[in-house]
Amino acid sequence: MKYLPRNVLISLVPLLTLIGAYAESAELATTLSSTPHKISNAHAWRSSQVIGQAVKNSGDETIGVVQDLLLDMKSGVVQAVVISSGGFLGIADTLSAVPVSALRFDVDAKAFKTKLTKEQLVKAPQFKTTTWPDFSDTAMLEAMRSYRNFIHDDTTDPDNSAQNDATLKQNAISPTSQGNSEKDIKITKDIRSSIIATELSFDAKNIKIITKDEHVFLRGVVENHSEHLVILNIAKNHVSANQLTDEISVKTK
Numbered sequence: 001m002k003y004l005p006r007n008v009l010i011s012l013v014p015l016l017t018l019i020g021a022y023a024e025s026a027e028l029a030t031t032l033s034s035t036p037h038k039i040s041n042a043h044a045w046r047s048s049q050v051i052g053q054a055v056k057n058s059g060d061e062t063i064g065v066v067q068d069l070l071l072d073m074k075s076g077v078v079q080a081v082v083i084s085s086g087g088f089l090g091i092a093d094t095l096s097a098v099p100v101s102a103l104r105f106d107v108d109a110k111a112f113k114t115k116l117t118k119e120q121l122v123k124a125p126q127f128k129t130t131t132w133p134d135f136s137d138t139a140m141l142e143a144m145r146s147y148r149n150f151i152h153d154d155t156t157d158p159d160n161s162a163q164n165d166a167t168l169k170q171n172a173i174s175p176t177s178q179g180n181s182e183k184d185i186k187i188t189k190d191i192r193s194s195i196i197a198t199e200l201s202f203d204a205k206n207i208k209i210i211t212k213d214e215h216v217f218l219r220g221v222v223e224n225h226s227e228h229l230v231i232l233n234i235a236k237n238h239v240s241a242n243q244l245t246d247e248i249s250v251k252t253k
Contacts, residue, residue, distance in 0.1 A: 054111035055083050055103065063088040063121065066112065067095055070135055079135070080125075080144055089122055096124040099148045116151070123150060138189050139180070146178050149208050177212050184211040187238050191216065194234045200227050207231065207248060214239065219247045 047069055055064045068082040078100050086094035098116070106113040125143045127133050133140050178188060188211040196205055204227045207220030216239050222228050228248055235244055 050081075053105075056106070056109055056111045056113050057117070058113065058115050060109065061088070062111070063114070063116075063118075064096070067129075070097065084129075085121060085124075085126070086129075089118065091126075093129045094126050095129055096121060096126050097144060097147075098124050099144075099151065101148070102151055120151065123147065139185050142178060142185070142188060142192075146208075146210070178210050179212040179214075183214055187211045187214065187216060191235055191238050194237070195231060198230060198234070200230065203251075204231060209235075215243050215245065217245045217247065221249050221251055223251055225250055 050069060051066050053066045054062050055066060057063050064083040064085040064087070066081055067084050069078055070080040070082060071077070072079050080097040081100055081103060082095050082097050084094075085096040086092050089096075098114075098121070102114050102116055103112040104114070105111075124147055125133075125140065135141070178184065188209050191209050191211075195207070195209075201223045203220065204222040207218055207222070210217040210219070216235055218231065218235060222231065228250055231248065232244075232246060
């Protein structure tokens with residue numbers, strides 16, 4: 001399979017609806033300036049101003065350099081920032097795909113800063129510099145979605161996520177636990193496709209679907225009990241009731 005030039009890597013397939021993706025792209029545009037290392041209210045950036053920038057962690061250690069941007073030309077959203085992370089992780093020639101929300105530009109440091117720890121970064125979708133994946137592949141799209149959810153869960157204020165933390169500990173399942181078997185990937189893909197094709201709220205279409213060993217875990221918040229029931233019925237079209245763990249909650253009015 002031939003891949004597009006890497007100066008700006010472009011995915012021509014529709015991006016799965018991503019929670020806060022448009023906001024993340026807007027944040028990137030307003031955080032960075034039209035001239036490197038200066039903050040302004042610029043709303044457009046040249047990729048050349050982002051590519052090549054250093055990435056540092058909260059301890060001011062350099063963990064890599066921005067190598068590419070993964071764009072969805074249909075929505076205009078930056079799907080992921082590809083950074084070199086091999087040296088920091090001790091894995092030669094390795095690139096990591098992280099969401100835009102994980103990075104902020106620091107004027108004083110003249111670099112992108114991230115709160116990601118080494119343990120969190122190692123869980124990002126990774127690949128070798130000489131073997132780039134097909135970013136339109138279902139498994140890769142789901143991996144990026146799961147990692148974005150993982151970062152969100154892992155950095156949420158404990159006061160607001162005590163219930164989620166308790167659930168994760170109880171089930172020992174996180175978004176990065178998605179199974180890699182052909183069957184697990186297909187189940188997640190089919191349930192996601194059916195949900196997206198149904199008239200549901202934005203939040204409902206973005207619930208977390210994790211399939212491991214053909215057991216499905218559903219997590220997230222929906223608008224009402226009707227949406228909850230619709231999602232459960234969709235899932236039950238693909239797995240039996242004893243293969244389904246329902247952790248969906250309904251918004252309180």
